[in-house]
Amino acid sequence: MTTNVQNISKYPLLLLIGYLTLCLTVEAQEIRLSGAIVIDKTEVMSYSIAYQVDANNMLSGYSIGDLQGTEETKALIGGTYNPKDRTLIFEEKKIVSTQSETPVDEFCLMKVTGKFEKKGGTSIFTGKFDAFSSSNEVICASGTLVLMTEKDIDKLT
Numbered sequence: 001m002t003t004n005v006q007n008i009s010k011y012p013l014l015l016l017i018g019y020l021t022l023c024l025t026v027e028a029q030e031i032r033l034s035g036a037i038v039i040d041k042t043e044v045m046s047y048s049i050a051y052q053v054d055a056n057n058m059l060s061g062y063s064i065g066d067l068q069g070t071e072e073t074k075a076l077i078g079g080t081y082n083p084k085d086r087t088l089i090f091e092e093k094k095i096v097s098t099q100s101e102t103p104v105d106e107f108c109l110m111k112v113t114g115k116f117e118k119k120g121g122t123s124i125f126t127g128k129f130d131a132f133s134s135s136n137e138v139i140c141a142s143g144t145l146v147l148m149t150e151k152d153i154d155k156l157t
Contacts (some may be wrong), residue, residue, distance in 0.1 A: 003108035006043060030061070033125055037065070037110075045069075047145055051090070055079045057099055063110075066099075073098040075109060084117040108133045108140035124148050 034048040051061025081092025092109040114127020131140035
């Protein structure tokens with residue numbers, strides 16, 4: 001028994017590297033929210049996000065607009081989550097795929113600010129967004145969004 005302890009104590013750096021590797025390979029839980037965006041109070045479109053939050057409350061993931069529709073578009077998102085007041089702020093950074101025939105440089109990317117609230121035992125994310133395009137010729141809209149987990153959506157149906 002003493003020999004094993006002595007052997008282990010000879011390799012503290014190796015143990016530390018092994019422990020850190022194990023910690024880094026454990027993936028954060030992916031959170032998926034689905035719902036709809038309302039654009040300028042006139043148009044409704046399906047919208048979902050999937051993201052992970054790191055130890056510093058920074059989030060990264062992707063959004064999908066017009067899910068399974070003719071304009072389905074996937075974008076990378078990044079932002080922050082404040083667990084104290086349950087606010088989520090994120091923005092679409094880059095289009096990674098689209099079914100749309102609109103040129104990617106004419107797309108509007110959203111900046112979203114919202115909050116999680118409990119309503120009837122269901123956690124609902126409600127937020128507002130403004131959208132911006134890299135093209136000066138494109139006028140982008142603003143609006144609202146309502147999202148919840150797929151488990152909570154199933155409870156409602």
